[in-house]
Every structure is written in structure tokens, then in C-alpha cells.
Amino acid sequence: MSDPQDEDDGALFRAAIGAVTPLRKVETPAIEKPRPKPRARMAEQDEAQALGEFARLLHSSAPLEAGDVASYRRDNLPPRMFQRLKRGQYSVQDELDLHGANTVQAEQWLRQFLLEAHDHGHGCVRIIHGKGLQADGGVPVLKNLVDRLLRQRNDVLAFHSAPAAQGGTGAVLVLLAQR
Template identity: 80%
Template sequence: MSYPDDEDDAALFRSAIGEVTPMRPVEPPPVGKPKPKPRARMKELDESEALGEFARLLRSSTPLEAGDNASYRRDNLPPRMFQRLKRGQYSVQDELDLHGASAAQAENLLRQFLLEARAHEHGCVRIIHGKGLQSDGGAPVLKNLVDRMLRQRNDVLAFHSAPPTQGGTGAVLVLLANR
């Protein structure tokens, strides 16, 4: 229903707001070089610090050679359990092969592998790092990386180079703590 005394809506609006000043035209921003793509600087910093930490650990202790046994036992682990690990008497529940990986790749793979092993409640795992015979005249990189990383983890109770039938000094058996 319309009322005869109602005015046109547009005219009513114009009379309510009064006179209007038009806006000045906005100039587009000057065309120049595009902004650089964002970089993951914190990730790059973390990776460089991690590699620096690994290099520092290698310098602070004598690195393992190709034929050396990698061995470590926490004080709270009974010696008898460690002897069983050294003999390969625990059932290996999962395995990680690091052959062909760079140090950075191996570090990431090892961290992820141990997280998954812990999530699946594995008690013993095997990590194959190789003997390092292909290393450029220096110490075996992956073998030393695995040795240093495993020593720093709270969920690792002990590790020892595998018996000859399970990879010898090119692999390590790791005994993991229960949750």
C-alpha cells in the first residue's frame, strides 16, 4: 500500500544528506619491482643451527670410523639388557635405511622414524646408516650423525652396532623406552 504524500525514496535520501562533495580520483600506486616472495627464514635458521650443532658435536669428540662399533647405554638400563641388545636378541620391530640420504635428510628421517616408533610402542628398532666407506676421506657422516642424535634423545635407552648377521657396523640396534 502506498501513501500519496510519500516522496520518491531517492529524492528523500538526497534531501536528508544535503549537498555532497565528490571524492578526488585515487591514483594507482606506481608500478615498480614486485615485492619479493616470502622466505621461511626461521626454518633456514633452524636448519643451519642444527647442522652447526652436528659439526660442533663431531669436533668435540672423536668421530667413529667405518669399522668402529657405535655403542651407548643409559645408567638406569641394567647391563644384562644391554648385553642382550649387543647380541641381537631383541626382536626388531621396525627399520630405517638411510643409505643415500644427505645429513639434513637423514636427521629429519631419523627424527620422524623415532616419533613413529614411539607412537607404535616399538621396543627395538634397527637403523641402517651404512659403514661410510664412500665418505670423502673423512669420518662416516651418517654413522656419526646417528650416534650423536641417539645419545641426545630421552626415549633412547641404549644402542649398539648390530651383529654381523643384521648389518654389523653399518647398522645400529636401538632399545627404546616405553611411554
Template identity: 85%
Template sequence: MSYPEDEDDSALFRSAIGEVTPMRPVETPATGKPRPKPRARMAEQDESEALGEFARLLRSSAPLEAGDTASYRRDNLPARMFQRLKRGQYSVQDELDLHGATAAQAEGLLRQFLGEARDHEHGCVRIIHGKGLQADGGAPVLKNLVDRLLRQRNDVLAFHSAPAAQGGTGAVLVLLAHR
């Protein structure tokens, strides 16, 4: 089909599409209800899944007792580095003391502390959770919370109860991955 050279593009377009029906005006925030504030739904979903996984981990394994050693090593971490961590041979670059915190407070403090340690590119940190001797004869709450939470984090390469001079079974030394 050939078109005369003098017809403009808009006339050709109108003839090609034919009759149109105008759309109804869309309500804007100025004329209708205000739009709700945006939410980070995927982040909220990830957080709730992580909390569910954390609760499952707490229920699935036997809790640590007051004198038990907390220990964990990723498969890709050389055994020699883990031995150095166990002996307390890494320089501790920051420390978090959770004494007196509730489980909910301790979890928030621990997540914030580890995030800041990662941001500052710390290699080794100490977390003091206490031995849990006041746990009314039950398992030490903060010690188990720290153990389970550290196992879940991708930025934690290994952790081990500190040597006696650095807190013993009432603290853990944590080896962190660099960004």
C-alpha cells in the same frame, strides 16, 4: 558505615568508585590489521637449542670411523639387557634405512622414525646408516649423525652396532624405553 536497604548494588558501586573515563575502543581483527598466526615459540626455541647442542656434540668428540662399533648404554639399563642387545637377541620390530640420504634428510627421517616407533611402543628397532666408505676418506657422516642423535634422546635406553648377520658396523640396534 551503613547503607539504606532500598539502594541497589549498582548505585552503591557507582557512588563508591566515583567518576570514570571510558576506555578507547580496542581494535579487533575486523576493524584493524589481521592478527598474526600464533607460533609455537617455545617449541622453536627448544628445537634450536637441541640443534645447537647437537652441533656441539659433533664437534666435541672424535668421530667414529667406518669399522668402529657404535655403542651407548644409559646407567639405569641393566648390563644383562645391554649384552642381549649387543648379541642381537631382541626381536627387531621396525627398521629405517638411511642409505643415500643427506645428513639433513637423515636427521629428519631419524627423528620421525623414532617418534613413530615410540608411538607404536616398539622395544627394539634397527637403523641402517651404512659404513660410510664413500665418505671421501673422511669420517662416515650418517654413522656419526645417528650416533650423536641417539645419545641425546631420552627415549633411547641403549644402542649398539648390529651383529655381522644383521648389518655389522653399518647398522645399529636401538633399545627404546616404553612411554
């Protein structure tokens, strides 16, 4: 028969260790407040500066009218690619409809849409801004907003009013730079 003490693991452990001396109590340091998350201050400054420039551009140049064609091409884009965009020969990979949005909403939606399109690697997207026939004073607000904002973005290579079958002067096809 075996000794019951041999079966008690705790007793075996204490016998193997021997006498122990407890450690003196160590005071734990006071818990510090967690540091704030780092902010991208330079990016915030750049965004604020771009918004200021955007507001200046929106009011400084002659606005587009309802039937006007919105068109823009960066110098480094080959003219042949721009001609293909004008004819609607690129496959539209995503679309944003701004109908019913106010200018603040439209700007937020447009910025978010372009970020997501860039993240997904889309090359060509369509933005429907409407012709602005119901706009106050006859100036299509969303059309001008889209025109000015797209001109300011580095990821936009070119844009042009869509062909009649794809929305005409109420929409623009946008050619985006690849990542």
C-alpha cells in the same frame, strides 16, 4: 466443507501471533581477523638448543671410523638388557635405511622415524646407516650423525652396532623407552 483459510498454515500462524513490530536493524560488528594459531615457542627453543648442542657434539669429539662399533647405554638400563641388545636378542619391530640420504635428510628421517616408533610403542628398532666407506676423508658421516643424535634423545635407552648377520657396523640396534 472446511474453510480454505484454516488449511493455510501461514494464515493460521499470523492469526495466532497477532500484530508484530519489526526489530530495528542491528549493525553487525566488523569481522575480526582470526587469531593466529598458538605456537609451542618453548618446544621450538628446546629444539633449536638441542640442534646447536648436536652440531657442537658432532664436531667436538673424535668421529667413529668405518669399522668402529657404535655403542651407548644409559645408566638406568640394566647391564643384562644391554648385553641382550649387543647380541641382537631383541626382536626388531621397525627399520630405517639411510643409504643415499644426505645429512639433512638423514637427520629429518631419523627424528621422524623415532617419533613414529615411539608412538607405535616399539621397543627395539634397527637403523641402517652404512659403513661409510665412500665418505670423504674416510669419516662415515651418517654413522657419526646417527651416533650423536641417538645419544641426545631421552627416549633412547641404549644402542649398539648390530651383530654381523643384522648389518654389523653398518647398522645399529636401538632400545627405546616405553611410553
